[in-house]
Each structure stands twice: as C-alpha cells, then as structure tokens.
Amino acid sequence: MTYLHDQMASTGKVKRSKDLPQGAERLKEEHRKVVKDCRSQIEHWNKVEKDYESLQDRLRTLPDKLSYDIMVPFGPLAFMPGKLVHTNELTVLLGDNWFAKCSAKQADTLVEHRKKHVKNALDDLQKVMKNFQNKDDFTDDLEKLAGDTEDFVDIREEVINEEEFTKGKRLAHKPNSKPKQEYLSDLEEDTEKKEGDEERTTGLLSEEELWARLDELECEEELQDERYRHAVRINTGKNTTLKFSERNEQKVQAKRKKKSGKSNGLSPHESYKITSPADIYRVFVDLVNGEPIPRKSILKSRSRENSVCSDTSESSTADFEERRAAFGRSWSHDDATHSDTSDGITEEESPTGTSPRTNGRFEAFTGTVIEKEPLPCSIPYLTIAPPALPTIPERKLEEVGPEALQEPPKRMSKFKATRLHQT
Amino acid sequence: MAEAIHKKLQSELEKYQQMQKDVSKSMSSRQKLEAQLTENNIVKEELALLDSQNTVYKLIGPVLVKQDLDEAKATVSKRLEYINGEIQRYESLLKEMERKSEQHREVLSSLQQEYQRAQGQAVGKV
Numbered sequence: 046m047t048y049l050h051d052q053m054a055s056t057g058k059v060k061r062s063k064d065l066p067q068g069a070e071r072l073k074e075e076h077r078k079v080v081k082d083c084r085s086q087i088e089h090w091n092k093v094e095k096d097y098e099s100l101q102d103r104l105r106t107l108p109d110k111l112s113y114d115i116m117v118p119f120g121p122l123a124f125m126p127g128k129l130v131h132t133n134e135l136t137v138l139l140g141d142n143w144f145a146k147c148s149a150k151q152a153d154t155l156v157e158h159r160k161k162h163v164k165n166a167l168d169d170l171q172k173v174m175k176n177f178q179n180k181d182d183f184t185d186d187l188e189k190l191a192g193d194t195e196d197f198v199d200i201r202e203e204v205i206n207e208e209e210f211t212k213g214k215r216l217a218h219k220p221n222s223k224p225k226q227e228y229l230s231d232l233e234e235d236t237e238k239k240e241g242d243e244e245r246t247t248g249l250l251s252e253e254e255l256w257a258r259l260d261e262l263e264c265e266e267e268l269q270d271e272r273y274r275h276a277v278r279i280n281t282g283k284n285t286t287l288k289f290s291e292r293n294e295q296k297v298q299a300k301r302k303k304k305s306g307k308s309n310g311l312s313p314h315e316s317y318k319i320t321s322p323a324d325i326y327r328v329f330v331d332l333v334n335g336e337p338i339p340r341k342s343i344l345k346s347r348s349r350e351n352s353v354c355s356d357t358s359e360s361s362t363a364d365f366e367e368r369r370a371a372f373g374r375s376w377s378h379d380d381a382t383h384s385d386t387s388d389g390i391t392e393e394e395s396p397t398g399t400s401p402r403t404n405g406r407f408e409a410f411t412g413t414v415i416e417k418e419p420l421p422c423s424i425p426y427l428t429i430a431p432p433a434l435p436t437i438p439e440r441k442l443e444e445v446g447p448e449a450l451q452e453p454p455k456r457m458s459k460f461k462a463t464r465l466h467q468t
Numbered sequence: 469m470a471e472a473i474h475k476k477l478q479s480e481l482e483k484y485q486q487m488q489k490d491v492s493k494s495m496s497s498r499q500k501l502e503a504q505l506t507e508n509n510i511v512k513e514e515l516a517l518l519d520s521q522n523t524v525y526k527l528i529g530p531v532l533v534k535q536d537l538d539e540a541k542a543t544v545s546k547r548l549e550y551i552n553g554e555i556q557r558y559e560s561l562l563k564e565m566e567r568k569s570e571q572h573r574e575v576l577s578s579l580q581q582e583y584q585r586a587q588g589q590a591v592g593k594v
Contacts, residue, residue, distance in 0.1 A: 140511040145518055
C-alpha cells in the first residue's frame with residue numbers, strides 16, 4: 046500500500062474524484078499480482094520437492110552395486126564410457142560452501158531434512174495465496190456494496206440516544222443506561238464503517254429489536270438472580286446475620302434448588318463476579334433468615350430499621366429485613382430491567398418463600414423465618430422508610446397485593462410471636 | 469513565480485526518487501542476508517545430524533579444505549551471529565531511510581499544492 050501511495054505521490058496527481066472504484070481496481074490488481082507470484086513460487090517449490098524425491102530414489106538404489114557402467118560427460122560436448130565406483134561414499138553440499146562426506150543413508154537423512162523445509166515453504170505460500178484470494182473476493186464484495194447496486198444498500202439512520210433510553214428508566218439508574226448507549230453507538234459505528242458485510246443491509250437495529258434484546262437480558266438476569274440467592278454478605282453494621290441458623294439457609298437453598306433446578310455449587314464465586322452495577326447492589330446484601338436482602342444504600346447499614354417498629358427486638362428487625370427482602374429482590378432486579386417483567390418474579394418468589402419460613406419460625410431465636418410483610422405493618426414502614434429509590438414503594442405495593450391474600454391467617458400469629466419474644 | 473516553484477518541485481522529486489532507490493537497494497541487500505541466514509541455519513542443523521566419522525570440507529576458492537566437525541559447527545554459529553548483526557544494522561538503516569523519505573514526501577506534497585495554487589493564479593490572471 047505504501048508503494049501505491051508512492052506511485053500516486055510521485056506522479057504528482059492524486060485523483061480525488063471517482064476514488065473508490067479506481068482504488069478498488071488498483072487494489073484488486075495488486076491482489077492478483079501477489080496471487081500470481083505465489084502460484085509461480087508454489088510451482089517452483091513443487092519442482093524442488095519432486096527433484097528431492099527422485100534423488101532419494103537414486104540414493105536408495107545406488108549402493109546396490111559395487112560399481113556401475115556409465116557414460117561420463119567429458120566436457121560440454123562428449124561422453125565417455127566409465128565406471129561409477131565407491132557407490133556408498135558421497136560428498137554432500139551442506140550449503141554456504143560447506144561439504145561433508147557421508148554414506149548414502151546419511152545423505153538420505155539429510156535430504157529428508159531438507160524436504161521438511163521445502164514443505165514448510167510450500168505451506169506458507171499456500172496460506173498467503175489463500176489470504177490474498179480472500180482479500181480479492183472481499184474487495185469485490187466491497188465494490189458491489191459501495192456501488193449501490195440492486196442487491197445491497199447501506200442503510201444509515203441517525204439515532205437519538207437520549208429519548209429512547211430514558212423512557213421507563215429511573216434517573217437513579219443512569220449508570221445502567223450507559224451500556225445500552227454504548228451498544229447503540231457501537232451499532233452506529235458499525236453501520237458507518239464500510240465493511241463489506243451483507244448484514245449491513247439491515248442497518249441499525251430497529252427499536253423493537255432493541256426492546257426484544259432488553260427483554261432477553263431481563264430473562265438472563267432473572268436466571269442470574271436465582272443463583273444469587275446465596276450471596277452471603279455480612280452486614281458490616283450489625284452482625285445479626287451471623288446468628289442465622291444454617292438449617293434455615295439450607296432449607297431455603299433446597300427450595301431454591303428445586304425451583305430453579307440448577308446446581309448452586311458456584312454461587313459463592315458467582316456472587317463476587319461483578320459485571321454490571323446491578324451486581325454491586327446484589328453483593329451488598331444483608332442476610333436475613335437466609336434471604337439476602339439488598340440494602341437501600343451501599344453505604345448504609347441496617348441501623349435505620351429499628352426506628353420503624355416500636356419493638357427493637359432482633360426478630361422484629363429481622364421481620365423488617367424480611368419485608369424489605371421481598372421487594373428488595375425485585376428492586377435489585379429492577380436495576381437493569383423494566384418494571385413489568387419483574388412483577389412476575391416477585392409473585393413467583395413469594396409463594397416459595399413463605400413455606401420454608403413458616404416451618405422455621407419457632408426454631409431458634411434468631412433463625413425465625415418470617416413470612417412476607419403483612420399489609421397493615423407495611424404502611425407505617427412506607428411512610429417512615431428512609432429515602433429510598435422512588436420505585437421501592439411501588440414495588441412493595443405491587444408485591445403486597447398478591448401476598449395480602451396469603452397473609453391474613455398468619456398475621457396475628459406473627460405479632461404474637463414477637464410479643465412473646467419480648468416478654 | 470510558478471516556474472521557480474516548478475523547478476523546485478522537479479529537484480525535490482529527483483531527490484526523492486534517489487532516496488527511494490537507496491531504500492530499495494538496502495532492502496535487497498537485507499533480503500540477501502535473510503537468505504544467507506536461512507541457509508546457515510540449514511547447514512547448522514545438517515551438521516548436527518552428522519557424526520565425527522564424516523569428514524567435513526570447506527570450499528575455499530578451488531580447494532576443498534578439510535575441517536573438523538566441531539570447528540565447522542563453531543564457524544557456522546559465528547557466521548550466523550554475524551549475519552544477525554548485519555540484518556539488525558540494515559533494519560535500523562532502513563527505518564532511518566523510511567523516515568527521511570516520509571519527510572521528503574511531505575515536502576513534495578506541500579510544494580505540489582503551492583505549484584497548483586500558483587498555476588491557478590496564473591490562469592486567473594491571464
């Protein structure tokens with residue numbers, strides 16, 4: 046390519062108009078030249094290989110007889126009858142004016158070694174030729190594409206990023222919108238590049254496809270969330286999480302396993318793999334009764350919950366955590382996805398969540414598994430809750446709806462239990 | 469005015485072409501060195517395949533001089549090192565030349581532009 050540039054520079058003329066077709070022509074010419082060169086070289090090396098093979102044949106038959114009767118070339122014009130003797134002794138040219146006396150078999154080994162080199166050279170040449178052949182075809186495609194012929198058209202679309210992605214997105218989750226913007230901008234870049242891909246005919250992905258992609262990502266996140274159930278992050282503020290009985294955790298785990306049908310052997314590792322801001326929130330969870338509850342703020346510990354309920358017993362705070370957990374899960378889920386789909390998840394989780402908890406309620410002081418928050422208690426929580434992300438109340442309300450049906454019979458007993466605990 | 473520029477352009481062009489020739493010359497000598505390098509590598513490998521029972525000869529002029537196998541190996545290795553050194557020297561030389569020719573190319577293109585402008589002006593005047 047520098048040669049091309051030099052040529053153009055030295056002629057003193059650089060054609061600006063009709064650049065592409067001429068350039069493409071020139072490029073193809075160069076490609077073809079290289080391919081032709083390669084072909085001739087390959088031919089040459091093939092010949093060399095054949096010569097070596099016939100030489101090997103000769104070497105193998107030479108020591109058969111003690112002497113051969115031959116016509117010896119005498120000068121450039123005459124031959125003379127003579128004998129070929131010492132048929133096993135050969136003086137071999139090793140290269141660079143070095144000679145060695147060898148037997149026929151040793152010479153055979155040397156020839157084998159040289160043939161290896163020839164084969165390598167042949168392989169390299171074949172590769173180069175294939176490469177340039179591909180480049181040639183590629184420029185053909187490129188020409189077709191750029192030429193705006195019937196088959197391929199380069200569709201370009203100016204996309205305004207901001208509008209599309211602030212739709213349905215909370216401002217607090219701005220950091221999450223970036224990846225998608227990048228994704229879009231990458232698409233833009235791609236379309237602007239004149240790569241001769243036939244895929245480029247589709248141009249920029251349409252909005253619908255983008256939303257579909259987002260839905261896919263949501264489903265992926267759901268699956269991830271299942272696995273992240275076991276993220277154990279000790280609350281730095283209060284160490285109540287340490288007291289939770291392992292049995293409960295195991296039960297919950299078993300339940301989850303059954304439900305998700307996946308092995309959770311990797312969860313401890315997975316829990317620390319951070320690929321998106323949502324993952325960070327997931328890591329900062331408080332473990333309450335075997336349920337990882339994401340905190341509202343990474344910086345804050347659970348100190349604020351105590352103020353909400355009148356009783357400051359740990360079970361009630363655990364109670365509280367529990368309440369938060371239910372929609373905390375969905376909240377963390379919501380980080381990266383739309384609110385619509387996560388509804389389904391919270392509904393899913395609540396039925397499974399309740400059963401193990403009811404069993405373990407009276408087992409241990411700290412290990413009480415508490416059901417989902419009852420409706421009346423949730424309301425004061427709403428009002429007094431620390432400034433959380435605006436959607437958390439929404440989440441709660443949505444979640445509380447389906448759960449309210451389940452809760453009524455158990456509601457009384459729970460308060461009783463906490464009161465019993467206090468006394 | 470245009471004529472002066474034209475003359476300058478021509479001289480620069482010649483200089484540039486000379487430089488290109490130098491570059492190609494050093495390129496070809498470097499390629500020769502590369503060929504010698506591969507050859508000596510093959511000789512080294514083949515000497516390794518032999519044993520001390522075979523006599524090794526070196527062709528010096530019209531004479532085949534007997535050599536010791538180990539001596540021959542040492543000589544070949546030394547020659548290889550020498551060739552490598554030469555190649556590196558040529559590499560640096562080539563880089564220098566490339567750089568200079570780049571500069572020259574820029575000068576040429578700017579002169580070209582000036583000339584074209586001058587020509588345009590001359591046409592405008594007339």
